[in-house]
Amino acid sequence: MNVTYSPGLEGVIAGETAISTVGKEGMGLNYRGYSIYDLAEHAGFEEVAHLLIHGRLPNRDELDAFRTRLITMRVLPEGLRHVLEQLPPTAHPMDVLRTGCSALGAMEPESAGHNQYGVAERLVASFPAMLLYWHHFHKTGERIATKSPEKGLAGHFLALLHGKTPDDLARQLVNASLILYAEHEFNASTFSARVTASTLSDFYSAVTSAIGTLRGPLHGGANEEAMKLITRFKSPEEAENGIYEMLERKEKIMGFGHRVYKKADPRSAVIKEWSRRISEASGNMLLYQVSERIENILQKEKGLYPNLDFYSASAYHLCGIPTAMFTPVFVFARICGWSAHIIEQRAANRLYRPIANYIGPEPMPYVAIEERT
Amino acid sequence: MNVTYSPGLEGVIAGETAISTVGKEGMGLNYRGYSIYDLAEHAGFEEVAHLLIHGRLPNRDELDAFRTRLITMRVLPEGLRHVLEQLPPTAHPMDVLRTGCSALGAMEPESAGHNQYGVAERLVASFPAMLLYWHHFHKTGERIATKSPEKGLAGHFLALLHGKTPDDLARQLVNASLILYAEHEFNASTFSARVTASTLSDFYSAVTSAIGTLRGPLHGGANEEAMKLITRFKSPEEAENGIYEMLERKEKIMGFGHRVYKKADPRSAVIKEWSRRISEASGNMLLYQVSERIENILQKEKGLYPNLDFYSASAYHLCGIPTAMFTPVFVFARICGWSAHIIEQRAANRLYRPIANYIGPEPMPYVAIEERT
Numbered sequence: 001m002n003v004t005y006s007p008g009l010e011g012v013i014a015g016e017t018a019i020s021t022v023g024k025e026g027m028g029l030n031y032r033g034y035s036i037y038d039l040a041e042h043a044g045f046e047e048v049a050h051l052l053i054h055g056r057l058p059n060r061d062e063l064d065a066f067r068t069r070l071i072t073m074r075v076l077p078e079g080l081r082h083v084l085e086q087l088p089p090t091a092h093p094m095d096v097l098r099t100g101c102s103a104l105g106a107m108e109p110e111s112a113g114h115n116q117y118g119v120a121e122r123l124v125a126s127f128p129a130m131l132l133y134w135h136h137f138h139k140t141g142e143r144i145a146t147k148s149p150e151k152g153l154a155g156h157f158l159a160l161l162h163g164k165t166p167d168d169l170a171r172q173l174v175n176a177s178l179i180l181y182a183e184h185e186f187n188a189s190t191f192s193a194r195v196t197a198s199t200l201s202d203f204y205s206a207v208t209s210a211i212g213t214l215r216g217p218l219h220g221g222a223n224e225e226a227m228k229l230i231t232r233f234k235s236p237e238e239a240e241n242g243i244y245e246m247l248e249r250k251e252k253i254m255g256f257g258h259r260v261y262k263k264a265d266p267r268s269a270v271i272k273e274w275s276r277r278i279s280e281a282s283g284n285m286l287l288y289q290v291s292e293r294i295e296n297i298l299q300k301e302k303g304l305y306p307n308l309d310f311y312s313a314s315a316y317h318l319c320g321i322p323t324a325m326f327t328p329v330f331v332f333a334r335i336c337g338w339s340a341h342i343i344e345q346r347a348a349n350r351l352y353r354p355i356a357n358y359i360g361p362e363p364m365p366y367v368a369i370e371e372r373t
Numbered sequence: 374m375n376v377t378y379s380p381g382l383e384g385v386i387a388g389e390t391a392i393s394t395v396g397k398e399g400m401g402l403n404y405r406g407y408s409i410y411d412l413a414e415h416a417g418f419e420e421v422a423h424l425l426i427h428g429r430l431p432n433r434d435e436l437d438a439f440r441t442r443l444i445t446m447r448v449l450p451e452g453l454r455h456v457l458e459q460l461p462p463t464a465h466p467m468d469v470l471r472t473g474c475s476a477l478g479a480m481e482p483e484s485a486g487h488n489q490y491g492v493a494e495r496l497v498a499s500f501p502a503m504l505l506y507w508h509h510f511h512k513t514g515e516r517i518a519t520k521s522p523e524k525g526l527a528g529h530f531l532a533l534l535h536g537k538t539p540d541d542l543a544r545q546l547v548n549a550s551l552i553l554y555a556e557h558e559f560n561a562s563t564f565s566a567r568v569t570a571s572t573l574s575d576f577y578s579a580v581t582s583a584i585g586t587l588r589g590p591l592h593g594g595a596n597e598e599a600m601k602l603i604t605r606f607k608s609p610e611e612a613e614n615g616i617y618e619m620l621e622r623k624e625k626i627m628g629f630g631h632r633v634y635k636k637a638d639p640r641s642a643v644i645k646e647w648s649r650r651i652s653e654a655s656g657n658m659l660l661y662q663v664s665e666r667i668e669n670i671l672q673k674e675k676g677l678y679p680n681l682d683f684y685s686a687s688a689y690h691l692c693g694i695p696t697a698m699f700t701p702v703f704v705f706a707r708i709c710g711w712s713a714h715i716i717e718q719r720a721a722n723r724l725y726r727p728i729a730n731y732i733g734p735e736p737m738p739y740v741a742i743e744e745r746t
Contacts, residue, residue: 005386008571008723012385013378018733033734042739059745079459083472086452087479095479098581099456102475106460106468186729188572192582195565198381199589208471209565209582216572218724259726350381351591353632356559360391361406366415372432 073125089138100130105204120339183337226255255310446498462511478577493712556710599628628683
């Protein structure tokens with residue numbers, strides 16, 4: 001038995017997985033053996049969702065059937081729409097998804113006729129609907145139907161968000177981004193999903209835990225923090241001065257470095273190229289140039305490299321995605337990885353119950369209330 | 374760096390705590406240094422809640438002020454009542470609490486004026502209201518006010534449940550039970566709350582994770598499983614035959630043994646005595662006698678001892694608590710421990726991000742969809 005204490009469980013093996021390889025030397029990042037470079041370049045998000053949830057890349061018939069199921073699952077039950085209407089316009093969008101997922105679990109619980117694969121697909125299909133039903137209801141009062149002619153989730157999300165057919169480039173960018181964000185081994189949100197699943201709790205509980213965990217600025221919230229950083233500067237030169245000042249004050253700069261990747265985040269180059277492409281197409285290079293300047297300084301001064309979150313910020317912004325929706329988009333993607341891990345955890349379950357090192361007071365006699373100071 | 378793999382993190386130290394001692398030899402179970410025997414015998418639940426959340430036993434003035442705050446927080450916001458009405462009558466009661474907690478987080482988020490202590494107190498005060506508002510709305514259509522003249526949470530819960538002043542014995546029993554269930558170190562639900570809190574996510578997210586984790590039959594659901602077991606038998610003799618048959622078939626018997634306590638659960642003797650007292654007072658000894666017979670067989674045949682969940686089942690039943698509410702009562706209590714751990718985690722935070730042992734396929738070339746079989 002192991003009794004070494006490693007803060008934050010850094011370097012501690014908390015389980016086995018066949019889903020992805022993070023930080024395996026020489027292996028980049030693979031989903032079930034396939035390189036994310038290949039997947040992000042050639043695949044649709046639904047193929048990757050199928051790979052993660054069902055264990056293999058679908059053939060044409062399987063993909064068509066899978067897409068058709070997802071499209072029929074885009075409509076929300078009436079009760080859930082009422083719940084979303086009760087969440088205030090000022091609510092954090094991640095609170096909306098967390099509550100929407102939890103409420104759906106009360107309305108469509110796991111059962112023999114709605115097994116874990118059905119729940120996973122339902123959640124993949126309906127998270128954009130939850131977010132945008134709530135968003136439009138409070139913005140304009142409209143109760144949108146959460147349907148679109150878009151076959152894929154990337155285009156569907158943009159169509160619901162903007163109320164029109166998205167540009168090809170934005171659709172392709174979001175598709176690639178969803179693939180890059182879909183899975184990442186035992187990150188904190190996925191680990192929390194596995195901890196919840198390990199008591200043999202239901203699928204929705206595990207996903208609800210993961211959403212709440214992703215919400216934090218040290219995890220999913222990092223892309224929003226990166227956006228706040230890069231929009232603070234009006235030019236690359238201003239960014240250079242600002243970043244050097246932050247470094248002097250030893251402030252944390254979000255979107256850089258990673259607990260497991262010590263040399264580089266393999267996903268960053270892919271999203272950086274998409275950020276460059278959409279910046280050029282839109283004729284607005286400022287955010288990209290500011291981002292690149294910040295990247296160069298941190299590389300030179302601290303040896304830090306950007307992680308996936310950093311160039312996602314400018315890329316999403318130029319797709320017209322509001323900053324407050326960056327972390328929810330992460331949910332639309334990562335639900336695939338979470339689902340795969342919940343299914344894997346259940347197949348070889350062991351309750352997660354670590355121990356703590358006690359550093360509190362020694363045993364004390366009880367003091368009656370009259371004698372307390 | 375530690376790379377030993379311990380399934381379920383058994384025996385792995387996942388952090389430091391000053392809140393309680395579980396399984397420390399010779400120390401029984403203490404909350405911040407005070408023995409649970411003393412607390413369960415002498416204290417009101419609110420004193421223990423104050424001890425856990427605010428770090429010390431309150432004096433008379435502090436206790437009065439604390440109780441007054443909790444009493445004013447028993448009323449639910451209108452939006453939350455609407456949300457609860459949308460959750461179907463068939464919903465799992467833990468789904469109701471999980472969704473209620475999450476929705477409250479969207480409506481009353483943490484802020485400078487509503488800090489972590491305020492959120493903790495709000496949740497302590499309002500979980501019984503969430504459960505019983507939903508319960509009565511679906512049972513009779515009544516929208517109850519979730520107020521009662523009861524000063525303590527134990528009596529308040531029973532008053533809302535039964536719509537009348539509770540018996541002294543039932544109130545005292547539930548009070549002691551809430552104290553026993555209030556805190557238990559790095560159990561799975563508390564650990565999940567700390568994992569969620571470690572991304573610097575909000576308080577409600579961490580509690581929502583904990584509720585979903587507690588929901589599983591390997592954790593909070595165990596008291597309901599124990600109830601199903603003991604009500605299966607019409608006499609101690611029938612129980613004896615039934616248990617021997619289960620042992621022969623190697624079936625798992627819920628409510629016995631514990632990952633950390635290897636010899637005995639120190640809480641069991643306390644709740645067993647309460648079960649005996651309420652059984653005698655009600656003139657209905659059957660469940661108690663069946664329970665005791667099962668305890669004796671498992672002790673003799675397997676060396677297993679009952680944990681807190683086992684005698685809680687008969688004790689709660691004789692207080693008129695429906696079996697489906699056993700795990701929610703666990704929430705009413707454990708919110709104190711969860712809150713203490715979230716506050717402690719934040720005070721010395723480190724992101725929980727373990728690693729996994731990869732056992733999946735080696736890198737494979739991408740296969741275009743037309744070439745997939």
